[in-house]
Every structure is written in C-alpha cells, then in structure tokens.
Amino acid sequence: MAMTSNLRTELIERAQGVRSNAYAPYSEYAVGAALLTNTGKIFTGVNVENASYPLSMCAERNSIFKAVSEGERQFDMIVVATHNGGSPCGACRQVLAEFGLETRVMTVDADGEVVLDMTVRELLPEAFRPEDLG
Ligand code: THU
DSSP states (O other), rough: OOOOHHHHHHHHHHHHHHHGGOOOOEEETOEEEEEEEETOOEEEEEEOOOSSSGGGHHHHHHHHHHHHTTOOOEEEEEEOOSSBOOOOHHHHHHHHOOOOOOOOEEBBBBTTTEEEEEEEHHHTTTTOOOOGOO
C-alpha cells in the first residue's frame, strides 16, 4: 500500500476522530488509534478502561484485534492520537511486532502534529517474535 499524504491525513483524522469514543474515566487519558492494513482497510480502536484497572485495554491493541478478527494480518501503519502525542506502551509494541517489524507507528497530538514517526523495529529492538519459539 503506497503511503500517500492523503492516506496519512485520513489516518490522522480517523485516529483523532475516534478518540472521543475512548472509555477512560479513571486515567482520563483518551487514546484513539487508526490502523492501515496492506489491503487498504482502516481499523480504529480506543482505550477501554475498567473499574478493575488491570483489565483495561489500549487503543492500539483494540484496533489490531479488530483487524485480525476480520482476517487482516499485515499492517502498513498505525496512527495513535492523544492530547500530547504519547508513545505506545511496551505491550502494544509487542503485539505490533507479532505481525511485522516494518509497520510504521506515528503519534499525533491534539493539533494533529506528528510527535513520533518510527517503525516497530525501531520502537522494539530485538523483539521476541514467533520464530523465536523455534
Ligand atoms: N493507553 C493506550 O491506549 N495506549 C498506549 O499506548 C498508552 C496507554 C491507555 C491505557 C490507559 O487506558 C490509559 O491510556 C492510561 O495509561
């Protein structure tokens, strides 16, 4: 999937748009994600918290699990929108790494400014991967 600037803008808008659906009454840190598959589909996700705090799920993983549930396993890019462009957590990096190290990860702040733009390989060096199971 060629990454046009239109597509990049659409991903940023989708991540920012879905962010209002975040269920984050405890942290009040709303996160929206938009994941682009190699087939050109976009899957969004938000963080969903729980009164039993550890059960909360990140926006990135929700978007990945939605995509995988629909038969998608190759991801070109994920855009993560927060108020400050915060970085994806380690657990989400690991889940992204399962499906490919070249996925591009971009974070944007409330103004749509790009704060981080890296690959999964760069974000999670020496990742534990399926082939390590031998
Ligand atoms: N969160 C995400 O959704 N993605 C991240 O990469 C960082 C953290 C969520 C989890 C929790 O609901 C809130 O942000 C504060 O940690």
